[in-house]
Amino acid sequence: xxxxxxxxxxxxxxxxxxxxxxxxxxxxxxxxxxxxxxxxxxxxxxxxxxxxxxxxxxxxxxxxxxxxxxxxxxxxxxxxxxxxxxxxxxxxxxxxxxxxxxxxxxxxxxxxxxxxxxxxxxxxxxxxxxxxxxxxxxxxxxxxxxxxxxxxxxxxxxxxxxxxxxxxxxxxxxxxxxxxxxxxxxxxxxxx
Amino acid sequence: xxxxxxxxxxxxxxxxxxxxxxxxxxxxxxxxxxxxxxxxxxxxxxxxxxxxxxxxxxxxxxxxxxxxxxxxxxxxxxxxxxxxxxxxxxxxxxxxxxxxxxxxxxxxxxxxxxxxxxxxxxxxxxxxxxxxxxxxxxxxxxxxxxxxxxxxxxxxxxxxxxxxxxxxxxxxxxxxxxxxxxxxxxxxxxxxxxxxxxxxxxxxxxxxxxxxxxxxxxxxxxxxxxxxxxxxxxxxxxx
Numbered sequence: 001x002x003x004x005x006x007x008x009x010x011x012x013x014x015x016x017x018x019x020x021x022x023x024x025x026x027x028x029x030x031x032x033x034x035x036x037x038x039x040x041x042x043x044x045x046x047x048x049x050x051x052x053x054x055x056x057x058x059x060x061x062x063x064x065x066x067x068x069x070x071x072x073x074x075x076x077x078x079x080x081x082x083x084x085x086x087x088x089x090x091x092x093x094x095x096x097x098x099x100x101x102x103x104x105x106x107x108x109x110x111x112x113x114x115x116x117x118x119x120x121x122x123x124x125x126x127x128x129x130x131x132x133x134x135x136x137x138x139x140x141x142x143x144x145x146x147x148x149x150x151x152x153x154x155x156x157x158x159x160x161x162x163x164x165x166x167x168x169x170x171x172x173x174x175x176x177x178x179x180x181x182x183x184x185x186x187x188x189x190x191x192x
Numbered sequence: 193x194x195x196x197x198x199x200x201x202x203x204x205x206x207x208x209x210x211x212x213x214x215x216x217x218x219x220x221x222x223x224x225x226x227x228x229x230x231x232x233x234x235x236x237x238x239x240x241x242x243x244x245x246x247x248x249x250x251x252x253x254x255x256x257x258x259x260x261x262x263x264x265x266x267x268x269x270x271x272x273x274x275x276x277x278x279x280x281x282x283x284x285x286x287x288x289x290x291x292x293x294x295x296x297x298x299x300x301x302x303x304x305x306x307x308x309x310x311x312x313x314x315x316x317x318x319x320x321x322x323x324x325x326x327x328x329x330x331x332x333x334x335x336x337x338x339x340x341x342x343x344x345x346x347x348x349x350x351x352x353x354x355x356x357x358x359x360x361x362x363x364x365x366x367x368x369x370x371x372x373x374x375x376x377x378x379x380x381x382x383x384x385x386x387x388x389x390x391x392x393x394x395x396x397x398x399x400x401x402x403x404x405x406x407x408x409x410x411x412x413x414x415x416x417x418x419x420x421x422x423x424x425x426x427x428x429x430x431x
Contacts (some may be wrong), residue, residue, distance in 0.1 A: 066318075073227045100296075105334075110319060111409065115409075115414060115415050116406060118407070119405075119407065119415055119416075119417055121396070122232075122396055122399060122400060122405050123416060123418060124398045125396055125397065125400035126402070126405070126417060128400070128418060128419065129397075129401055133377065133380065133401070136377070142399070149397055149400070153396050153397050156396040157396070160234065163234065164234060184272040
């Protein structure tokens with residue numbers, strides 16, 4: 001999981017203390033993606049070095065040190081969410097993370113994020129299908145391509161479901177996701 | 193490439209007041225001869241409405257639909273009906289073959305309805321069926337054909353004669369994936385022979401047979417796929 005971008009996502013909601021960031025990170029994702037606590041502080045230092053967050057200059061190790069996101073940090077976060085990943089590797093985990101984070105950001109249209117990934121997946125599927133179309137009698141090639149197509153298709157279907165859930169949530173609650181219970185999170189983790 | 197089908201700022205609104213539904217909003221779409229376009233979108237996004245507008249089965253509330261470069265808005269009902277009979281072919285999810293007619297008679301029907309002699313229509317039907325490799329089943333009745341054969345006959349009917357626009361709503365119906373793929377291969381070949389095709393589907397694997405995939409959301413076109421890249425790079429081993 002990209003701790004770096006998860007922290008940027010939390011800071012995009014407003015300035016926060018280091019301790020608060022650690023707690024919120026764990027509350028929202030820690031049950032599913034366990035995190036080494038030291039990672040939070042190392043990552044914050046790197047984000048500050050790269051100009052993506054600013055701190056109030058308090059003692060480096062103090063839990064009361066405050067952080068806020070910079071304009072460059074905002075840009076980095078939105079850019080990352082919209083960037084298609086390497087779909088050569090199993091694409092779902094990265095997709096799941098990006099869509100989950102996009103859902104928590106109030107000013108971001110999660111449907112737009114989903115569409116970027118959907119288009120990218122379908123463009124790949126078109127390329128594979130063209131290859132299959134040109135090699136009608138090659139059963140082995142067709143089978144290899146089918147395997148890729150079904151894998152990509154599963155990710156597209158997951159995105160469709162995510163889009164539909166997100167739309168329903170917007171209609172019914174008009175707001176943020178309900179806090180996920182630790183128990184539900186643990187069963188997700190156990191299932192992985 | 194000439195645009196066979198062109199939608200310019202097409203909108204469609206159903207109902208009034210509080211019950212008003214904007215099924216399509218300012219849709220611009222041009223499909224050229226030889227091009228197969230797939231329309232994707234969730235339920236209620238306007239996919240089927242777009243297809244009925246394209247087939248002049250309904251009039252848009254705003255904007256215009258051109259078929260073969262001719263605006264359909266000012267036409268009489270008869271002229272529009274003639275365009276539908278002569279230029280536009282439809283493929284439906286459930287095939288819609290008439291049970292009392294043989295496969296060839298079903299395929300020839302749109303031509304006969306248009307006043308073409310039975311003999312000429314039959315010849316054209318056999319030619320379309322040959323393209324779809326189903327000529328041998330010309331004298332069979334629909335209930336003597338498999339699902340895949342029925343859908344091939346339905347596609348033959350949609351391209352018979354000089355039709356240049358093919359509209360298909362979930363054209364593979366309940367066929368399994370290999371038969372569904374065969375149907376898409378045929379639609380693609382029919383389009384490459386000089387027909388403009390538009391298919392509506394929620395299935396990404398079927399849509400990936402199209403040259404272009406257009407995405408609808410809440411009645412608007414929100415995105416479309418980029419022109420194809422060379423496919424050779426796909427099967428290079430990953431590092």
